[in-house]
Amino acid sequence: EAENEISFFFPKEHTLAVIKPDTPEEHREEILKEIQARGFTISQLQETVLSREMAEEFYKEHQEKPFFSQLVDYMCRGPCTMLILTKENAVEEWRAMMGPTDPSKAKETAPESLRARFAKDILENTVHGSSNKQHAQEKIHFVFGEISSESEVVSAGEDEEPPP
Numbered sequence: 194e195a196e197n198e199i200s201f202f203f204p205k206e207h208t209l210a211v212i213k214p215d216t217p218e219e220h221r222e223e224i225l226k227e228i229q230a231r232g233f234t235i236s237q238l239q240e241t242v243l244s245r246e247m248a249e250e251f252y253k254e255h256q257e258k259p260f261f262s263q264l265v266d267y268m269c270r271g272p273c274t275m276l277i278l279t280k281e282n283a284v285e286e287w288r289a290m291m292g293p294t295d296p297s298k299a300k301e302t303a304p305e306s307l308r309a310r311f312a313k314d315i316l317e318n319t320v321h322g323s324s325n326k327q328h329a330q331e332k333i334h335f336v337f338g339e340i341s342s343e344s345e346v347v348s349a350g351e352d353e354e355p356p357p
């Protein structure tokens with residue numbers, strides 16, 4: 194079957210995806226549905242409010258950029274939906290699904306992408322995705338700790354909070 198041939202060339206890999214703070218609930222749900230429709234497995238899903246220190250660490254590569262402090266403010270403004278996505282070629286495919294950083298560029302070059310449809314501007318651009326496998330591994334470890342090979346699949350959107 195075609196599926197099997199594809200997975201022969203592209204072994205399953207993990208990427209870290211983040212739905213950033215202030216994303217309206219209906220957009221968040223649409224993003225989660227689309228992730229599943231595109232054949233990703235949501236291997237982990239967690240709502241996390243980043244502290245300033247965590248946000249600074251998460252984006253430490255951008256420390257020297259003029260937008261760094263705004264970026265950190267944005268990232269700890271509210272809960273982030275942290276996801277481990279699993280699929281053949283997951284890193285690249287999730288980046289393609291997000292589209293370019295700047296939504297005005299995304300609208301021109303990738304009108305179907307999430308940023309073209311949902312991003313407010315170049316800062317508040319709705320989603321994050323690791324840019325390579327090395328980063329994916331690092332950021333997954335940072336957010337979730339070591340993932341086990343049998344990590345639990347959380348069904349998106351329908352999980353209820355257990356009683357305290």
Ligand code: UDP
Binds near residue numbers: 294318320321
């Ligand atoms: N960003 C920004 N201004 C810029 C470039 C980036 O505010 O000129 C923000 C934006 O939220 C982006 C994040 O910083 O998603 C990280 O930037 P990067 O260049 O890594 O883009 P990404 O990989 O998220 O597309």
